[in-house]
Amino acid sequence: MEIVTKPSGREILAPYQRTTAQVAADLGGDVKAGLSVPEAAARLERSGPxxxxAPRRRGPVVRFLLQFHSPLIYVLLLSAVITAVLGDHVDAAVILGVVIANAIVGFAQEARAEKALAALVAMTQISATVIRDGTARVIPSTDLVPGDLVVLEAGGKVPADLRVAHSDDLQIDESALTGESAPVSKDPEAVTAEAVLADRHNMAYSGTLVTHGTGTAIVTATGAATELGLIHHLVGQATAVQTPLTRKIARFSRLVTVAILGLAALTFLIGVLxxxxxxxxxxAAVALAVGAIPEGLPAVVTITLAFGVARMVRRNAIIRRLPAVETLGSTTVICTDKTGTLTENRMTVTTVATGGHLYDxxxxxYAPHGRLLLAGHPVDVGAHPGLGATLKAGLACNDAHIVPEGNEWKLVGDPTEGALVTSAAKAGIDSVPDRVETLPFASERQYMATLHQDGIVYVKGSVERVLALCDTQLDAGGASQPLDHPAVTELAEALGRQGLRVLAFASGEPAAPGAGLDALPSLTLLGLQAMHDPPRPAAADAxxxxxxxxxxxxMITGDHAETAAAIGAQIGLSGEVMTGPDIAACPDEQLPDAVERAAVFARVSPEQKLRLVRALQSRSHVIAMTGDGVNDAPALKQADIGVAMGQAGTEVAKESADMVLTDDDFASIEAAVEEGRGVFDNLVKFIVWALPxxxxxxxxxxxxxxxxxxxxxxxxxxxxxxxxxxxxLGLPFALEPHDDDIMHRPPRDPALPLITRPLAxxxxxVSAILLTGAFGLFHWEQNQGASLAEARTIVVNVFAMTLLTYLFNCLSMHRPMLLRGxxxxxxVGAGALALIAIQLLYTYAPFxxxxxxxxxxxxxxxxxxxAVAVLAYALVELAKRLTRPSPHERKNYQPPSAFTL
Structure with a gap:
């Protein structure tokens, strides 16, 4: 029999073998009120966060030695050895010094990257909803302690090992821990000692994901004491992530190494013969090998990516997977949620419709300060039974809370439900009979239902779904009358055309005593509540x-088509409106064309989001898809760039995404695309500049x-x-701002090679100019009486000065950027002055x-x-002018019909 030992030394059964009450008693907790705030603080002090x-990491010595693990570095080290054997000890020391200097730069950059990773991990830590002193509050998951009472909701990550105390159809995906692919239903009943981890249906384990329902649970273990901590000591360890771009560059480095060694061997053989x-x-072979190796390429790629990711963080986009940086530059379609992304997600009920009246x-x-008006006059809710019943239903069928915090009111829970709590509070309705049973909201049902101690069932949800459950509706006096389905639908559409989100409310009694919510009775429509969620200020510009x-x-939303169309028009989305039923009825072969024409998708289920992504991808689009819910995960994974909401998003969505928005703002997606294009541009600019x-x-x-x-x-x-x-001169490319026209260019075709034919x-x-200028001046100077050392100094300065002028060519691939750069x-200016200074030092300093x-x-x-350097600059600018796309070509750009990989 599995046992655990309390601090007192008394052995007790494991939490899953005991009842919830026994577990709470052993941990000094409470299944209703939770811990007190002082007790939680004291326990945190004792048990730690x-x-x-912390994972074991390579020591500094090992990390420094790994900087030499590169084919190009091996060639340089071999060159140093050969040079030393030939007696050129100074040259050998310089070669070795350069290799060590590169290793120091790489070592410093890796240390900086680890710090950046730690900062990103801190930014993406999860929160937990706990009940302390009987009040729900949101805290960092790191502050949980054994005995805490945690609230679990669909879409959240389980923050510690928990003993389930209450379950409303609670289901948890434990695949990360047990390998079981199907979510596991949870209930509070104790299980036997023989139950293996996957069969402990009364436990929820740290790191797993809540996929359905709600519940409460008591913390039994935190940190290293959790099941995850026991078997996964390396969680969070930073691993080297290779992106498609870095893999291309690694392959390029290997090919260059082989080519250089072959060419060096061939030149050696030719000379000897x-x-x-x-x-x-x-x-000569050593010089050739050393000269042809692009030593700075890997370092600049790493530094440029690091700076790009850091800039994205400052613009509220956290990149979870580095390939997203590159893919962002190729994005052709952004599929975005409406609520909270294009809008502020600060819901406010502005209209209540019931009994044939519209109440303002x-x-x-979320401050409960306001009035209810009918035709501009304040109303007594008691004299308007339909109004009171509709507001009461919004409060009853609700899991949100609003709490005062200083001079403001803070929402705990969903913004839509918070708006309903606030509208009820404005009418003085702040309590309902205790809840007995809950049927949580699910996207496939499109409604939520609750059963209360007074025997009343309340339902809230989409208008069409709730109407389908009703036979009657309230009249102006609060009496039931036959449901006028067309009139209610027309009213909801009229409110939707004003950009309002509309929810319907109904009530009834169970069909039989004890029937609960397994089969809903015939309901009476109480009324509608319409709420306003204003577009974000930057949404239209983005x-x-x-x-x-x-x-x-x-735009993809679960809202009514009229509401979606109105919001779309406000932010500049023009095009057809397509609904979920339209998508369901559209054959697969016709769906891509239909989706291409539409700009707004309403009443769309998460499953249909996945179909939309696939339809767009069939037209060779590169898709960025936003999501925040559990059921959005498949679409986020299918999309080329999955974008999760950092504030409103569930942990399931974040785990599936490539990028997380810390402010949930659509403008941050546009900013991330801009930064992604800039990062790729800077890498290409450096490569095009360095290779000649x-x-x-x-x-x-x-x-x-x-x-x-x-x-x-x-x-x-x-x-x-x-x-x-x-x-x-190379490092300034990592800090180069993006071109002004970067968001006036078409998306990059992902099938294009890193270096296109015009850039090649x-x-x-430029390579030919360097060859002609350097080789020609070398012999011309000698013919004019210059010494061999002077001629070689001129060759070095030809390369240095030509690279300097060519730098300004590469600041933009299409436009001149001399002074503006x-x-x-x-x-750039600092680098140019520094290069001139050190070249003068190289030329005139005796040492x-x-x-x-x-x-x-x-x-x-x-x-x-x-003259050679200026000529190189002029010729490249002339080539840029001759190959620059015209404004007409840019304006009339169409994405390619097919990308070949």
């Missing part, structure tokens, strides 16, 4: 920005070996370029001349170096 043990000394050819409700927000960027926005230097260096060395002359540049000088120019042509153009990114075998050059040489 409800967190898992031509009769040149083997030691000299080995030096004044006041805004929708407009998306459409300008070639991104379609489609590596290709040009390789071509210069190969040309020298083929013609049999002196090497124009030595390995140590190549490393100087890579250590200075690439580092000083530009890389080859410095103004918008001060790091640098000794270390890098450089030599001072005259003003004429600088003029020729500058």
């Amino acid at each position: 409800n967190t898992l043990p 031509r009769g040149q000394p083997a030691a000299e050819m080995l030096t 409700v004044t006041g805004t927000g 929708v407009r920005a998306c459409r300008t960027a070639g991104i379609q926005v489609k 230097a590596n290709i040009g260096l390789g071509l210069v060395l190969v040309a020298a070996i083929v013609i049999g002359g002196e090497l124009p540049i030595l390995p140590v000088q190549v490393l100087w370029l890579n250590m200075t120019a690439i580092l000083v 042509a530009r890389i080859l153009l 410095i103004r918008r990114n001060p790091w 640098m001349n000794d270390l890098f075998r450089s030599a001072p050059i005259n003003a004429g040489a600088w003029a020729r170096v500058t």
Whole structure:
């Protein structure tokens, strides 16, 4: 028999073997009022926070050594060894110094990334609803203590190990812990000692997900003492996440390594066969290998992604999966919820319709301050029985609370239910008979029902669903009369056209004593409550920005079609309105066309969301889908980018999403798309800028070996370029602001390679300029009487200055950005000045001349170096102008009909 030991040393049965009352007594809790606030604080002090043990991480020494684990670094280390064997100890030391410097930069960046990850984990920690001193309150899950009484609701994550005290059709997905794919129904009855973990139906375990129903439960274990803590010590450990882009770059690095080694071996062989000394050819092969390796590429990719993710966090978007950063730039359709995303999710009941009258409700927000008016005159609720019954039903069929907090009123629960509590409070209705049984709201039912001690059943839900349950309705005097279905439907549609969300309320008595809510009786319609949820101030601008960027926005909501259409019109969504029944009736082969035409989808079930996503994807769209509910998870997973709501979203939705919005605002999705495009642009800009230097260096060395002359540049000088120019000028790309027209461009075709043909042509153009300028000046200067050291110094400065001017070409792929680039990114100007300063130091400082075998050059040489750099800038700008898409081409862009992968 499984036992546990109390602090006193007395052995007791495990919580699942004991009754709820016994468990509460053993833990000093209360199944009704919970713990007191002082007692909870004292227990938290004793037991510590409800967190898992910190995972074991690699030590700093191991993390530093792993910085050398790269094919490109292996080539550099081999080059250092060969150089040392050949007797060039200074060159070998410089090569080794560059490798160590790169390792230090990578080590520092990894430490920064771990800190950023810890900050993101802290931002996404879950909350828990507990009852303390008899009052429900929301606290961080880390503050839970054994004995706490926790409220469980569909969509939430179980925050600790719990003993179920009460269940209203409570079901929990325990697959993460037990592997069982089907949700498990929970009830408070004790089970035997032989029950394995998956059969303990009276327990809820930390980390599992509530998929249906509600309930209360007592905390039995927290932190490391939970089942999750015992078997999953490595939860939360940061692992290296590879994205499609980083995988492409890793493959590129491996291919480059193989190509460089092959080319170096070939040049060595050619030189030896031509009769040149083997030691000299080995030096040339080392120079070629060192020069062609893009050492800074992996570091800049990592830094750029890190800065991009950090910028997204500042704009209220947390990226849970790094591939989302890249996919955001290709998004062609955003499917978004209405409530809380396009609107503020601050519901206020403005109209109550009952007994043939329309009552106005004044006041805004959740403060219970306002009046009920009929034709502009205050009403006595007691003299209007239909009004009182409708408001009472809204309070009875409700799980929300409003509590005073300072000068404001705070909502605990769903905003829609909070609005109903507030409207009842404005009429002085603040209590109903205790609830006996609850049928929770479910999207497939579209209603919620409660049974109370006075024997009355209350129902609230969508108008069409509640009307289907009713035979009668209240008249002006509160008496029952036959239901006028068409008139009520017409009224609901009229209210919906005003942008109001409409709910219907009904009541009745069970068909037989003890029947409960298993079979609802014939009901009487009490009335309607219509509430206003204003659009977010930035929603219309964000929708407009998306459409300008070639991104379609489609609003999906469970609201009535009239309400959805009205809100859509307010935020600029024009197009057909399609309802859930329309989707259900539409054949699969016709659905993609229908979905393409529609902009607003109303009365849509979560299952239909999944069908919508698949229909759009069949048209080769890249979909970002928002969601907050349990049943949204399949659609979030199916979409290319799943976006969960950080405030209103359930933990199930967050677990399924790629991105979480901390403010639940549609404008943050548009901002994330903008940042995603910017991150990708900056990576491409850096690659297009850096590769010509590596290709040009390789071509210069190969040309020298083929013609049999002196090497124009030595390995140590190549490393100087890579250590200075690439580092000083490359890092500003990570901080480069996005182009002003980034949201005026069409989405990026995900089938396109990282480097398109026009960009590849530009890389080859600059490589050819570097080859011609450097190789040509090297021989011209020698013919004019310059020493070998001076000629090599000129070659180094040709590469450095050309990379400097080419940097300004790459700040925009289509437009000139010379002075404007410095103004918008001060790091570019700082990098340019720093490069000029260190190149002057390299050229004229005696100790640098000794270390890098450089030599001072005259003003004429600088003029020729500058001419090559300026010519490169002018030619690239001319190529950009000739290949720039016209405004007409951009305006008339259409997404491709098919993407090939």
